[in-house]
Amino acid sequence: MCSVEARLAGLVGLIAGAIGHHSMEALVRAPAPVMIATAAIFAVALLMSRERSVAADLQVRSFRPAVPAGLIAGVIAGCTLPGIAPASWQTVITHATLHSAHNDLFDALDTLDAQPGALLGRQIWVTGVWRPPDRENLATVSQRVMACCAADAVDIGFDVAPARIVALPAGTRVRVGGIVNEMLRQGETRYVLRDAVVKGSNEGSSGER
Amino acid sequence: MPLRFRRLTFTYLRRIGLAVLVLVGLIAAASFPPAIVAPRAVAIATDLARAWFYFCSMMVGAAPFLAAGALAAAVAVRMRVALPLFAMLFPGCDCSMNAYAPLLRHARPGLSAVAIVWGSCCNPLALYTTAAVLGPRMLLYRMIAGAIATALTAAAWSKILAPPHGGTCAQPHKLSRSLVDLAGRGVTSFAIAAGVSAVFLALRSHSMHGLGPGAAALVGAVLSPCSSADALLARALFAEPGTQLVFVIAAQCLDVRQLIVVYRSFGATRAAGACCAAIVACCVGRALVQR
Numbered sequence A: 001m002c003s004v005e006a007r008l009a010g011l012v013g014l015i016a017g018a019i020g021h022h023s024m025e026a027l028v029r030a031p032a033p034v035m036i037a038t039a040a041i042f043a044v045a046l047l048m049s050r051e052r053s054v055a056a057d058l059q060v061r062s063f064r065p066a067v068p069a070g071l072i073a074g075v076i077a078g079c080t081l082p083g084i085a086p087a088s089w090q091t092v093i094t095h096a097t098l099h100s101a102h103n104d105l106f107d108a109l110d111t112l113d114a115q116p117g118a119l120l121g122r123q124i125w126v127t128g129v130w131r132p133p134d135r136e137n138l139a140t141v142s143q144r145v146m147a148c149c150a151a152d153a154v155d156i157g158f159d160v161a162p163a164r165i166v167a168l169p170a171g172t173r174v175r176v177g178g179i180v181n182e183m184l185r186q187g188e189t190r191y192v193l194r195d196a197v198v199k200g201s202n203e204g205s206s207g208e209r
Numbered sequence B: 001m002p003l004r005f006r007r008l009t010f011t012y013l014r015r016i017g018l019a020v021l022v023l024v025g026l027i028a029a030a031s032f033p034p035a036i037v038a039p040r041a042v043a044i045a046t047d048l049a050r051a052w053f054y055f056c057s058m059m060v061g062a063a064p065f066l067a068a069g070a071l072a073a074a075v076a077v078r079m080r081v082a083l084p085l086f087a088m089l090f091p092g093c094d095c096s097m098n099a100y101a102p103l104l105r106h107a108r109p110g111l112s113a114v115a116i117v118w119g120s121c122c123n124p125l126a127l128y129t130t131a132a133v134l135g136p137r138m139l140l141y142r143m144i145a146g147a148i149a150t151a152l153t154a155a156a157w158s159k160i161l162a163p164p165h166g167g168t169c170a171q172p173h174k175l176s177r178s179l180v181d182l183a184g185r186g187v188t189s190f191a192i193a194a195g196v197s198a199v200f201l202a203l204r205s206h207s208m209h210g211l212g213p214g215a216a217a218l219v220g221a222v223l224s225p226c227s228s229a230d231a232l233l234a235r236a237l238f239a240e241p242g243t244q245l246v247f248v249i250a251a252q253c254l255d256v257r258q259l260i261v262v263y264r265s266f267g268a269t270r271a272a273g274a275c276c277a278a279i280v281a282c283c284v285g286r287a288l289v290q291r
Helices: A004-020 A032-048 A054-063 A066-079 A104-114 B012-031 B034-079 B083-089 B094-104 B109-121 B124-133 B136-159 B175-203 B213-223 B230-237 B241-253 B256-266 B268-290
Strands: A123-131 A139-145 A154-162 A173-185 A188-200
Touching: A004 A032, A004 A066, A004 B034, A004 B175, A032 B034, A032 B175, A104 A123, A104 A139, A104 A154, A123 A154, A123 A188, A154 A173, A154 B230, B034 B083, B034 B094, B034 B175, B083 B094, B083 B109, B094 B109, B094 B175, B094 B256, B109 B136, B109 B241, B109 B256, B109 B268, B124 B136, B124 B230, B136 B241, B136 B268, B175 B213, B175 B256, B213 B230, B213 B241, B213 B268, B230 B241, B241 B268, B256 B268
Parallel strands: A154 A188
Antiparallel strands: A123 A139, A123 A173, A139 A154, A173 A188
């Protein structure tokens, strides 16, 4: 096994590789300056900790090449990461989970949780990221909430049953208007926007055909 | 004197073994033609890529907390501040415990248990997030269940003899040396747990909405989310408050990451003690919520 220095160098390399490959935003919530400062602290500690006693120096002499090797391995690992986060590991949550964030989508879900009758059967417009339907799930419009890293990220939004076929690719930022309905799926009450109109918010086009 | 290495001889037994290996490979290739293997290989590669992404995200996400924990622990040792108290109040996140734990084994067993369990489960950031996401009632239940887990673990550790261990960085080293040692050890503990969580996340395919408290505890233990994220995940994944509390407590006291940290620093017996205490806390917490 490698030394503690090599492991730490690997972590520094991973952070550097991820920053260089523009993957940091997809990986973690912490802003880039915090990650740069973290890597810098580790790097400075690694450089300054090289001066050791003679006995310790003899003990770790054989591990010296492991530090640059760990750094390089970390950088390579960081460069393999995608710039865009993959779809969340769980289905889109159609319930309010955060009370601190305010926008059209979260406000609608907050209202539905507090007073479902206020929105059910009415048409609303929400903004989010589009995900097309697959074999098991309806299409969705959602926003990602990340507490710390991509592993704990949750997509929160609505299922969407469009009025027409939508040809927009996954990950497109959209504005969706539809009538709010609720449906039961696998014992879970989910909110659906029926007869929905989907507009790509970048170009203003509907993407429908 | 030059070292003499023994060269491997290519004996008859080894030749037979090699021939058998080649034969098995040919039979496997004939049984699973590319048309069958290719789609599965693509699916496996996708799962591996997802697991790799989650693993890296957890490692990178924990790095600032590891740095903060290692730095705080190194400073606390140099300034001779009460480390357990420091660990309880200034972990930032339970990820920091990976850096604190090696030093805490030099404290009294009861105190180190209090620092590790309370610092992971009920640190200031975790309590703030729970209040914001799950509400003040769940915050109270989290604190009660956390206190039960802490008290039981402290009581158990006081009875269990400390395992023998090698030298650690309790001696006053240079600050940079202590930081490298503590953070480097923390990286190892964290990487093992992150690997387990990443594989679980990549392979999980079913909705968790209908899961009961036992399954929720298992998910929390394997997933081992940060203490700043467990409340959000509990709210998103589970509808029932009792199940949410079980998930949250298991995610901090019964989780792979915590148990690996305890095992590496305090031994298997104390890890088992912490595990039993966490199970009792989960049961009592759920009973309180449903009362």
